[in-house]
Amino acid sequence: MKRNIKDKILKKLSLREEQNSLRSLKVNNDLIDFCSNDYLGFAKIPSVNKLAHHGATGSRLISGNSSQFEILEQKIAKLHHAEAGLIFNSGYDANIGLFSCIADKGDTIIYDQYIHASIRDGIRLSNARSFSFQHNDVSSLEKKLQRAEGHVLVAIESVYSMDGDEAPLKKIIELCEKFEASVILDEAHATGVVGKHGLGLAQTLGVESRIFARIHTFGKAMGSHGAIVLGSNEFRTYLINFARSFIYTTALSEHNLNTIECAYERLIDADEVINKLHHNIRLFQSLLSKKLKAKLIPSSSPIQCILVPGNENVRRVETELQNKRLDIRAILHPTVQQEAERIRICIHSFNTEEEIKTCVKCLEKLIP
Numbered sequence: 001m002k003r004n005i006k007d008k009i010l011k012k013l014s015l016r017e018e019q020n021s022l023r024s025l026k027v028n029n030d031l032i033d034f035c036s037n038d039y040l041g042f043a044k045i046p047s048v049n050k051l052a053h054h055g056a057t058g059s060r061l062i063s064g065n066s067s068q069f070e071i072l073e074q075k076i077a078k079l080h081h082a083e084a085g086l087i088f089n090s091g092y093d094a095n096i097g098l099f100s101c102i103a104d105k106g107d108t109i110i111y112d113q114y115i116h117a118s119i120r121d122g123i124r125l126s127n128a129r130s131f132s133f134q135h136n137d138v139s140s141l142e143k144k145l146q147r148a149e150g151h152v153l154v155a156i157e158s159v160y161s162m163d164g165d166e167a168p169l170k171k172i173i174e175l176c177e178k179f180e181a182s183v184i185l186d187e188a189h190a191t192g193v194v195g196k197h198g199l200g201l202a203q204t205l206g207v208e209s210r211i212f213a214r215i216h217t218f219g220k221a222m223g224s225h226g227a228i229v230l231g232s233n234e235f236r237t238y239l240i241n242f243a244r245s246f247i248y249t250t251a252l253s254e255h256n257l258n259t260i261e262c263a264y265e266r267l268i269d270a271d272e273v274i275n276k277l278h279h280n281i282r283l284f285q286s287l288l289s290k291k292l293k294a295k296l297i298p299s300s301s302p303i304q305c306i307l308v309p310g311n312e313n314v315r316r317v318e319t320e321l322q323n324k325r326l327d328i329r330a331i332l333h334p335t336v337q338q339e340a341e342r343i344r345i346c347i348h349s350f351n352t353e354e355e356i357k358t359c360v361k362c363l364e365k366l367i368p
Ligand SMILES: Cc1ncc(COP(=O)(O)O)c(C=O)c1O
Pocket: 090, 091, 092, 093, 095, 116, 118, 157, 161, 186, 188, 189, 217, 218, 219, 226, 227
């Protein structure tokens, strides 16, 4: 029997509506920013964004490559103490490309249950077996490692995008070394935020040489767009040959590369701004009452989440916060598990003390 695709689309959308989980796009507003990933305000600095523009004209393997790409990759790799780096058009592209080509039938990818959607999608496109382990739980990871076969890869994030907490990286590396598994670390929310010059968690802990590959994205604290995968020279060549999201897409433009370069130059002098960001995070936490602290997911990153179970409840709080001119977003099921719906506050270096106080006051009033 033939079926009409329009009916299917309408049915799926109305189901989302019934569950209060229909996503919709919002146009940028002039509310106080407590939701963007522009943690250091780099995206708003005009010199980063008003630079010469030359289109890429093709993929990196055809006409889109340039010495600017290669020099920038070497520069960023050196800064992050890696042998080599390959720039992708986004963090999503980097993860989907890397994970879909790194493991084959007979291999195993083990990932934290809260891993980002881009990694999950990459794993789904590979022919490897995959298991998740309990979030940040090293003994759960060990059980999965015992069942793993073939080449074994373990995917984790430095700072988890929906909870804001940090991976127990050293312990995970030690365990993986015991089982001869390779760690792949997504540093998206640690880039520009964690450690000296915001160079990430691996470098802060001095474990960069014990990690198979790291992903740094440029669309968050770097205020630009794109991502780099760091690893060995051989791995870079492997990605150029097998990562389909690298091969079959137009390269980034010169303008985009300039913004990435500027952001890295800025980062080297940004310790004061990074310190201000961490000061603001501590200020936010110190202002919370016991009631809200009990609902706060423990995190020392700019991502601060307060649990408000139920899509309807959390949406209501979001609307009321927006009415108070605070741009704070609700995270709904199915993005997070049912009963783990939350208000997700992103703290920035540029949020004023007054704004943070207003934000906390409103949260205290609106969250029961
Ligand atoms: C952990 C993580 N990895 C990758 C990505 C994707 O990065 P991009 O926005 O550059 O595609 C995100 C973005 O939300 C993320 O949070």
